[in-house]
Amino acid sequence: xxxxxxxxxxxIPLAPxxxxxxxxxxxxxxxxxxxxxxLYREYVLESMRARxxxxxxxxxxxxxxxPSIDHAATFVSLNPDFGSHRLxxxxxxxxxSSLHYADHYFPPEYPGFLDHIEEMVRKYWTEQPLxxxxxxxxxxxxxxxxxx
Numbered sequence: 001x002x003x004x005x006x007x008x009x010x011x012i013p014l015a016p017x018x019x020x021x022x023x024x025x026x027x028x029x030x031x032x033x034x035x036x037x038x039l040y041r042e043y044v045l046e047s048m049r050a051r052x053x054x055x056x057x058x059x060x061x062x063x064x065x066x067p068s069i070d071h072a073a074t075f076v077s078l079n080p081d082f083g084s085h086r087l088x089x090x091x092x093x094x095x096x097s098s099l100h101y102a103d104h105y106f107p108p109e110y111p112g113f114l115d116h117i118e119e120m121v122r123k124y125w126t127e128q129p130l131x132x133x134x135x136x137x138x139x140x141x142x143x144x145x146x147x148x
Contacts, residue, residue: 005091008087008143009085022063040117053125056125057136057137062137063092063139063141074131074132075104088143089145089146089147090141090143090144091142099135099136099138
């Protein structure tokens, strides 16, 4: 099986050859002790995935990646909290058919958010993204090198 190359943002320094295991985002979110918009969004995303799209990988049990450096830069421009993260080139041997490509952008302020959250989440699981692409990888990835 041939490895696929992607790009991953991470707060901590990682050496080439390091493995990033799936599920760190989920582990962090499960430890939250207070409600938040992000936690609510993740709850709705996971609930709908389990109910309507069980063949899709869980965001709580995956590694997030981008198909290119430009896609990672777009993500950071829309999510300034990630500006201090390091960007890594990573590879995985996960089958392409097990990956999920989605539009990562959920507006921080959205009129009628509560009325439209299910519509936004359904699009996340069903629509092919165009320019704001994140990839859910339900397997470990290996760090090749740090980009920035």
